[in-house]
């Protein structure tokens with residue numbers, strides 16, 4: 031394979047330089063693609079064409095819906111009721127509020143799939159509560175953001191849709207969703223154990239139990255929210271709608287319980303929800319579009335194949351190779367964000383891991399977990415940033431608060447990487 | 463990349479959506495290898511498989527633009543750029559493979575190939591993609607009335623949708639990526655495709671009832687961008703045409719083998735193929751659809767009729 | 772008191788009004804698109820159950836809307852400062868250099884905008900002769916978003932480059948969405964500036 035060195039330098043180097051000079055990530059992708067296209071004498075309109083085509087993919091339709099559903103839930107009262115609901119389950123234990131934080135995120139993650147939405151909504155309620163009860167602020171932020179990582183594993187998750195897309199259509203979205211469920215719940219349990227052990231060691235306060243007479247109301251109201259993932263997954267499995275359509279249904283459901291049942295925000299609040307959805311959506315879609323052009327140039331220059339060949343040539347030992355992939359992803363995840371990383375690394379790493387027999391669905395879960403860890407890891411971590419802003423602590427402090435939680439996160443990552451059954455049993459049982 | 467004229471090496475990108483190992487891809491590759499050899503390495507075609515450069519429609523746009531030089535594509539997609547090609551979407555216009563090839567090799571078939579220049583393409587050779595049939599989760603479609611109450615996935619905008627509705631079924635446009643799970647969970651009751659695709663997509667696992675009603679034969683075509691073609695010398699054009707024509711023969715053989723192999727795979731997996739001996743009930747049920755398109759497709763359809771061997 | 776305002780102020784007011792109209796128009800188009808998108812896909816599910824078949828136009832229309840929303844969103848993102856970038860290196864630059872480098876992003880965005888207008892309209896014209904499979908609309912409808920969004924992107928980034936539009940801090944935040952739930956001011960990721 032003969033690689034054009036100048037083209038490759040423009041594509042990789044140009045991207046890196048622009049990125050470091052604070053040019054928006056998506057724009058850096060588009061500009062470095064244009065540079066390479068100019069050099070290679072490829073007609074320039076193809077960059078725009080590939081950006082439009084990058085968005086012309088049916089599964090992508092689920093992304094606006096899941097983001098909008100998450101937005102409605104976060105600000106329309108569902109998130110708060112999920113916290114009350116989780117409080118009935120674990121709130122009265124020693125270290126109860128920390129555990130409550132984890133369980134609330136398990137439910138919330140199962141709905142929105144957005145770690146940032148989880149941190150800013152659950153965190154905004156939980157961190158002040160924890161501080162009032164005497165938890166160290168750094169710990170409160172630490173538990174908030176590490177438990178938010180569950181959201182990208184527990185279906186539905188729009189990042190998994192981006193992955194299925196980047197994998198080139200050979201991976202079923204429903205399959206990846208199911209593959210993430212067991213690891214996501216297991217991660218939640220591991221985080222709970224960590225909270226419990228830390229609570230014993232540092233003598234964290236017990237939570238206050240919800241008065242018995244309030245329990246039925248709290249459970250009933252919480253269930254309406256908890257039902258969302260049940261409707262989404264149940265609807266897909268029973269053939270009522272497809273995985274993509276389920277996202278629209280989740281939106282409609284969230285809308286109906288927020289504005290029809292809870293009614294704590296007026297209908298005009300929907301405009302703000304749409305505004306914020308649009309803002310998130312625009313950044314994600316710009317990235318996907320630009321990655322469409324970038325990926326095209328990578329392909330034309332046959333770079334993914336060369337990189338894959340190089341990576342697989344490093345070692346033949348599958349254990350080492352997978353370890354290498356994990357290290358690479360964690361390092362990249364520490365500086366770059368989820369969506370661009372999924373789009374850039376999938377075409378390169380997927381052939382590497384499948385060459386040692388890993389199932390693409392399992393790789394999807396591994397990728398998600400790695401990048402989720404990146405979201406809470408300095409120097410650049412959006413969830414870390416949002417968490418420290420919500421908790422009003424410095425980023426360095428928040429990073430120290432996360433430290434103990436790397437133990438459960440890494441245990442989960444190793445399980446996902448080296449025990450295929452951990453992720454694959456459920457999707458296989460369901461026929462994906 | 464790009465192509466350059468006199469004397470220098472000509473590099474073309476051939477965009478293909480099928481995966482490696484597919485008979486059509488093998489024919490593409492054979493074309494590339496043979497052309498490289500016979501031109502003494504001067505014409506260098508690289509085959510990009512698996513839709514790496516884009517899906518078929520996307521690639522046709524790129525050919526118009528000039529960022530991709532060659533592709534193998536389906537007649538249904540060509541029709542969105544060259545309206546005369548829409549006729550191939552009409553069900554039951556060919557009696558069988560002999561009629562199909564007799565038409566393609568007739569003067570009208572050649573004329574249709576020349577129409578490609580309307581879209582800025584130059585056609586080189588027709589490829590085979592067999593016949594499409596319905597497969598369903600429970601009730602096989604052995605006669606038109608079997609479609610009643612069945613929800614069948616169709617390609618968006620295809621005449622197949624009209625045909626299914628005319629026979630009492632429901633047509634559902636659904637993205638290809640969702641068809642497998644759609645049939646598994648029951649969102650839809652079936653779909654339609656040729657035998658090799660039925661096998662390679664594993665759709666037989668969830669929709670094991672296939673009846674060979676063979677409602678459509680849609681040709682595929684190997685084409686090159688017109689401006690790229692114009693930049694070639696007369697001898698090179700001759701050579702490319704010659705190799706393309708031979709690759710077509712090669713592809714038809716490979717396709718036939720693949721179809722046989724697919725039957726074998728289905729047998730091994732316990733899928734019973736329902737043969738449909740008499741296709742006239744289908745033809746009769748669809749007479750109205752054909753009439754409805756008399757104005758726009760009549761001429762082409764008459765030519766196809768006339769080519770019956 | 773119509774004549775008491777100096778002409779400069781009047782110009783500034785017209786400019787601000789014009790900008791507001793532009794913002795509102797972009798917003799209205801994008802948000803309406805988003806709502807229609809939800810409705811189209813919900814209709815798709817509904818019609819399959821109630822009418823027994825799925826219309827061919829629904830998914831193609833939804834995808835067209837998605838493309839339009841995305842490109843309008845790129846323009847809107849300049850205005851909102853929501854395009855994510857890495858600031859950790861540039862933030863350590865000395866003042867003067869920091870200011871120069873700060874111009875790079877709007878300058879490149881301007882190049883991108885002009886590209887979309889020029890090359891985008893050329894490509895849109897090229898695509899006028901083919902049709903989309905399900906709706907039968909000309910393919911140009913899909914690509915016209917390039918020149919249209921291009922005009923907005925060019926305008927916003929030029930204003931930003933020449934200091935006529937506040938450059939909202941697009942910080943080291945996420946594609947996951949800084950505002951995915953940022954209704955409460957506390958969740959504003961820009962708050963990080965204080966900590967650095």
Ligand code: NA
Pocket residue numbers: 131132134135152153173174175177178
């Ligand atoms: Na949490």
Ligand code: NA
Pocket residue numbers: 363364365366403404405406407408409410411412
């Ligand atoms: Na990070």
